[in-house]
Structure formats: C-alpha cells, structure tokens
Amino acid sequence: MKKRKMNIGLNDKGILRRTLLTISVFFLSLNTFASEPLYKDSSMPVESRIEDLMGRMTLEEKIFQLNQYTLGWNNNENNLGEEVKEIPAEIGSLIYFEEDPELRNLMQKKAMEESRLGIPILFGYDVIHGFRTIYPISLAQACSWNPALVKEACAVAAQESRMSGVDWTFSPMIDVARDPRWGRVSEGYGEDPYLNSVFGVASVEGYQGNNLSDTLSIAACLKHFVGYGASEAGRDYVYTEISPQTLWDTYLPPYEAGINAGAATVMSAFNDISGVPASANPYTLNDILKQKWNFDGFVVSDWAAINQLKEQGYTADNKEGTMRAINAGLDMDMMNHAYDRNLQALLEEGLVTQDVIDEAVRRILRVKFRLGLFENPYTSEVKDRFLRKSSLETASNLAAESMVLLKNDSTKVLPLKNFKKIAVIGPMAKTQKELLGSWNAHGNPEDVISFWEGINKEFGSTHEIRYAEGCDFDSDISNGLSDAMKLADWADIVIMCLGEKNNWSGENASRADIHLPAIQESLAQTISASGKPMVLILTNGRPLALDRIEPFFNAIVEAWQPGVAGGESLAGILSGRINPSGKLAMTFPLTTGQIPIYYNRRKSGRHHQGFYKDISSEPLYPFGHGLSYTDFEYSDIKISSSEIKKSDKVTATVSVKNIGEIPGYETVMWFVSDPFSTITRPVKELKHFEKVNINPGETREFSFEIDPLKDLGFVDNEGNKFVEPGDYYITVNDKRIKLTLTE
C-alpha cells in the first residue's frame, strides 16, 4: 500500500471543536448521577450527547455506523450489489426503497430495541424531483429562474418523504454540466456555477426547512462532490480532467454555497479528478470541505464507489480502498461492504487510526441527533400525504414556469387563436410515463396529466381535437404515417409532440448524438409537407440538437420532463392562459459537434477567427434564451457611482417596461465581465437575477447591489478570493455600463 500525506492542521475549526469538547465534558459531569444516559436526553446539547454516546460504543458498534445497506425492493438497475440477508440492528443507514413506513418502522424497532445502545437508523433515498408528487426534472426547474418555487417543491418532497419513512434525500445534484451528451445533465441546474449555487441553496432550504428535527423536514445531500459534470465526452462514470483553477472557479462554488446554507450531508463522486478519485481525495474531502469550509456533517460514498477505486486503478483491493477513502474523509460507505469488512484490520495494522474512525462516527451521529431520530425514531403513517391539492398546485406552477418558448416566428401561431381543428401528432402526445423523467422515486404514471389530456381539457369544449401517433418513439414509421398525414390535411394546425424516453437521460444514459431519433425527425419532415402551421412540443431530459427539424416549425415549446402536472401547464401555454416565462439554464447547441458549448467560456485571442468551416459556431438557442407572449423594453443601466474603492459597494439599476398587451414575467439577468486580469476569466459571468411579473404598460425597476469581492472578484487555483483594480462591465440584456474599481 502506498503512504499518503495527511494534512490536518489546527485552524478555527480545531479551536471550535476544543471549545465544544470542554462544554461537553461539563455537561457529561452534570449527568453522572442521572438514570437515563445523557445521549438520550434531548435537553442536552448535541455535542455533549455525541461525546456521551461515543464513550459507550464498542469498535464494532462504531464501524457499523459507518455503513449503509439497503432495505426493500430495489428497482434501480444501476444500483447493483450484494444482497444483505440479515441486516444488523447496529447498522448506520439504509437506502429505503419502499413507499410506506411500515418496513422502516419494523427495522427501526429492531435497531431501537435489539441493539445495545438503541441508536436509530438513518433512512435515505433518491428523492430527486419529488417523492410521489413528481415535479419537473432539475434542469427544467433551473429554467424557471424561480428559486422560491423550487424551494416550495422541495418542501413538498420533504413532507411526502418524511411521512413515508425517508429522513434523508440524495439531492440536490449541483454538478455544473456543459456536455448535453451526459445523461445526468437532467439532474442538475445547468451550465452555470451561480445558477447551480442558487438552486442548490433553494433545495437545501426546501428539504431541510427551518429545523431538521421537524417531522416535515429531511436532510439534504449535495452531490456529487466534485467535478462529476466534467465527464469526458459525456460518458458516465469516467475520468475527468479538471485543472485546480477550473475546480475552484467552476465546480466548487455551488458546493460552498450549499455548505453555507447548512446542507447536512455530501455525497462523493464516481469520477477520477485528474488522477485522484473523488471518493478518496483528501484534498477535496478533508482539506477543502471539512477544513476550509468547516463542514461538520458527513460524507457518504456513491454506490460502490470505494470498491470501484480498484477498477479505477487507484487501489490494489477493497482493503486499500477502505484505507484511502476513510483517511481522505469519506465517512459512510454506501453498499460497498468495504468499511464493515476491512476497518478493524486496518486499525490493528495501524493504517487507519481510532481518531479517524471516531471522527467519521461523530459526524454521522451528529446528523441523526439533528434530525431528532433519537426522540422520534418511527414514522407515523399519514394517509393523505401524497398529491395534496396544494402540492399539485406547486407542481403545476413549477411545470409552467420551467417550460421555455424557444421559437414563435412572425406568424405568431402561439398562443393558439384562430384555429378550430387541432391535430395532435407524435409518440409523446399520450405518454404519461415519459413525462415523469428519470429518478422519479415513487412517481406513478397514472398520476400524470399527459399532453393529450391537458390539451383536451383546455380546448375540448371550443375546438375539435384529433390524434395520430405518426410513429413510434424510435422504431418503424410506416404504421402510423398515412393516418398522421390525413389528420394534418384535415387540421388547421398541427401540434407535434416529440422527445426522449425518460430512461434516455439520468444516470448511465449518455448519448453520442443529441438529435431526436431519426424516425421522429422524419415524421416532422413528412408532416411539414402538409403546409399547415406546426407547433413542436418537446419532452426530453437534455438540450437537443434541433438543426434538422427547427425550420419545419412555426413555434417550439420545450416542455422538458415536466412531472405530474405537465399536460395541464403545457395546455395553458398553448392557449395563452399562461404566458411562458422559462429561460434556458443550458445552451442548446446547433448540433452535437459544437459540444462543449456554453456561454461563460474563456475568451479567445482571435474572436474574429477560429470558427467552424462547415457549420455556424453559434448555438441554436443560447443560455438565458426564452420568449414571452409580451415584449419588454429595457432602459439604460444606471449606477450609483461609476468609480468605487474595493471596499465600497455600488448599486446598478435598470428599468424594464412591459410594452405588450398582457402581463408577463421577466427575468432580469446581471452579468459581469472583466476585460483583462491576472487570471483569465470568462467572457461574462452571471452574478445576480430577479424574476418579476410586469403588467402591460407598467415599468419595474430592478437592481443589483455590487459587492466588489463577491461580484467582481475571482478565485485562484488554491481557492483564495481576490479582486483587482481596473475596469469592469456590467451587462443586462443588450445594455452595458462600465464600473472602475480603485485600490
């Protein structure tokens, strides 16, 4: 085995821990004569309870706390592992696959009554975009630019989860992702570090509420720490080449924001970060997360990631993997059987110290105490916890705000006005299942309002609506084509529903080419020969390459995988009952060959050259793109002072007028650019945004309070934040203003 240098210095955190330990010892001495052990006394401070419990635990009991097995029926084909026939009462955590709390309570009873110390089990699950009330996939949520609504949806998910026996979700995923071939772009908040930070914080706040011990809150888990989004060529589980500079300026910021928001746990990633896998990386786990950011919750591995260290060529066997992982700061082992089988021997051989084991155990106990599991280990079943009226309203609002009107050409077919006969064509029109997206927890297709159902409810009493499938999702077209052609000839307008199946994105669902399946493209082309106005409705889990079919359509709505209320929200957008307000959180390339393409790239030395010879170098729809049924007019930007010192703050404002005829939401995005600096920076960077409803004729003022270090500054390759004097540009829409910073 190779020796590794550990870097654990005494910093503020160390001093804080020593102080807490002194307080704990004080409380422990107070409790010496009490009949109940101190750790069971909820009036005692958490740190004292932890120390008391630690003092009573055997090595074996401690090691069990560091392991997670599963309970219930596992239907995830990517989570393959050795079945555990007899779960020990001392186990630290279980992934809970069931929908009701019965089995959990039985298992918890075993832990509480049959284990010596009665330490409750922590039950976790992948509640990614809803538990049973499924709302849009995370990428779509980011397109809402409405973090308050996302927080609300996460609170719904938390309530349904906790009432069903789940205390902890493996969410949010805040991996900045710039390659739409990677299936997991659907699980995160797009290409921008700031947007991932804002939505990551919103979901942590939604899941965890004001108090983790509340019976409506669950613990959040920031994942996958770190850099998983850089997966080479969009393939899953592969190597990532990340320079220290990019690690700090692109991949780490959302995690720092999530930790500052109080996220209880973190999951390590599968990827190998430039030679050191993320699950055994002392720099990212110990030095950055725990030392520099003072994170005091625990880190769980991803599924079987410790064993995979061997496949990654980093360790000789699982024993060495265990040694590397725990010494690097990975506290809980998810379904590896690495810690349970190897830690004792490693301790005896002196390759892992008791302090390292104790520290990991403390962190896990801390989260259990904070969740109130010692006081409330069981879940009482609440019968009407799913699909409540208010939960469905949230799902519907979020679906509506997530959908992006990508195109509405000069014929302005949307909102639908003068058409009486509507032809709904395409393989995605009647599907319920595919609208749930990947990782749909306990979502039930029968709960979903399909596009077809939504359109019928919206237009059924006033319009004539007919349907033809046209083609299957990705097989032979010949079956339905002639019916679809006849329908198009009959109709005044064609609504064509195309897209991806839900298992075409998510984990282990990469694509080499992000066009729609050829059969769907050919359906679009054939039907366009009818000469009828055509609207394209897309449901998919990643940006698509639309270059070959975009010209056939007068309007395009990106509906994403919108969850249970998708059909209702889509129909509202088609009729104009809802004015679309979504804007892209991830660039739509013109075609796959442009990937990676994202707005905040670094500058080129020759911006007038370096273009592709064969296609345009511009994306089809850039980051931030999204149309409305009304128009907005922006004033010039005003700034309270055009020259400030580094230590000052300044406010920029812009007025936006709704010059159309209907109310509409506008998202004002504030970008910063630095013309030159000692470390080169992106062309522009999003720093602030605000979404507000504006009535026709009304003007609203938007402002951005600029804090130089936070908003104009940058980070070096060791994570030091700095800001340099000089000129900066603040841009909003097509307006720009200069701000000069002096020493």
Ligand code: NOJ
């Ligand atoms: C593997 C995935 O990468 C991770 O996101 C998920 O939380 C775990 N499996 C557990 O299902």
